[in-house]
Amino acid sequence: MSAEYKPEIILEISNLTKRFPGIVANDAISLELYKGEIHALLGENGAGKSTLAECLFGYYQADSGEIRLLDQVIHISSPSDAIDYRIGMVHQHFQLIDTFSSVENIVLGTKSLNIIFNLDEARQRIKALCDQYELSFDINAEIWKLSIGEQQWVEILKALYVGIDLLILDEPTAVLTPQETDKLFSVLKSMKESGLSIIFITHKLREVMAVADRISILRKGKKVATITTSETNPKELARMMVGREVLFRAIKDASFTGEEVLTVNNIWTRNDRGVDALKGVSFSLYRGQILGLAGVTGNGQKELFEVLTGVRKATQGEVILSGENVINFDPYQLMLKGIGYIPEDRLRSGIISDFKVSENLYLGRQRLRPFRKGLFIDESAIQHYSKELVSQFDITTPSVNHLAKNLSGGNQQKVILAREFTQQPKILLAAQPTRGLDVGIVEYVHSQLLMKRKEGMAILLASEELEELFLLSDLIAVIFQGEIQAILDPANTTLEKIGLLMAGVR
DSSP states (O other): OOTTOOOOEEEEEEEEEEEETTEEEEEEEEEEEETTOEEEEEEOTTSSHHHHHHHHTTSSOOSEEEEEETTEEEOOOSHHHHHHTTEEEEOSSOOOOTTSBHHHHHHTTOSOHHHHHOHHHHHHHHHHHHHHTTOOSOTTSBGGGSOHHHHHHHHHHHHHHTOOSEEEEESTTTTOOHHHHHHHHHHHHHHHHTTOEEEEEOSOHHHHHHHOSEEEEEETTEEEEEEEGGGOOHHHHHHHHHSSOOOOSOOOOOOOOOOEEEEEEEEEEEOTTSSEEEEEEEEEEETTOEEEEEOOTTSSHHHHHHHHTTSSOOSEEEEEETTEEOTTOOHHHHHHTTEEEEOSOIIIIIOOTTSBHHHHHTTTOTTSTTSEETTEEOHHHHHHHHHHHHHHTTOOOSOTTSBGGGSOHHHHHHHHHHHHHHTOOSEEEEESTTTTOOHHHHHHHHHHHHHHHHTTOEEEEEOSOHHHHHHHOSEEEEEETTEEEEEEOGGGOOHHHHHHHHTTOO
């Protein structure tokens, strides 16, 4: 923003505090949001970013403090109240009905019955919004027929349709290709120029530098600073977030290719709708190698990992593990044969949310030493083991006996990483291992993956962060609609080429 510009304050938060049992999520936070600015919220897992946003959108009510909108004190008791105050929010996990069209999803829940039942008028309004922001997709198609990127636009249009002045975006680029991310940033800048104010929550420092006007950094529930983007850099932001210097580029040793430990040959499987999700997928994985898997969510990565861990049955093909065909073996057999798994969906597949942290740290191995003594679980050994891992992986929890569902998403992910890294598998299947993690723990995960690679572990790494794949992978396989498009050397390709392959352009 120029020195001459005197911005209008649209939203002012004063000493906002929100407590949960055993933790102060937001500790007397104060900040201002200007009209027509993009304001980023940065912070480690558990720093309070999402809690603050959810207080603004009415999911939570603050215990103390004040929210002023256009210099008037407001009380937001529900999302409906937030919308009445012209505040919208787009969540990281979409809240769409798959069998409804985009138009039906957008008008669903609006308060005007005339609009709800006049779909032709709604289509015209939605089409006008699409034209305004140069969005091109079939607004009459059912949601399940749209790409993930198009579904993201539907969520944003839902907020714009009801007429908002303030838009909150929670990790909006998590499921987008680089080209889709660039398009989103272009649209956000257009929204800003039209006077819309935007709160942008992300852990990606590069994106903050590209799109935000100002940045507020949260650490352990407190606001550390609010800084103008043009006056800072990623290294300084990372230091304020984590409280120490962060190494941005892990050092990868020269590639070591040992013997072939996994051969995937012509795998076919169906998704939950009975449609082919994998169509003849083949690749090899070698000892001491990281094979990256690039693709937009929903193109078969989930089903591939489920086949390789025995959770989903293949309809055709072979999985050769150390010379043995283990296709359609059950998960416990595959774990005993040396396959570790960091699942994409931590809540559904990675942890049991109603179990304790300690129980999740040895989940799946309860029949093995040292967790069992004779016929019984050895609670003393489990407590000692769990406390060591909580310390080693910096898991923020009041106790190892705390329920996993009460941890932040990032700390739930750390529980999974701790469990899988410490069992020393021959092959590690890592699906989005750094999703939702702050830069400090991302640095740790990267160093661990490279250390395991150096020790001879074979790793299949799926990530939506292309920079991460380029940083860590020896080769990158690109998957689109259940087919491997190409397997490329990251040293001899570009982000743009990978992004086009992810979109099906060979």
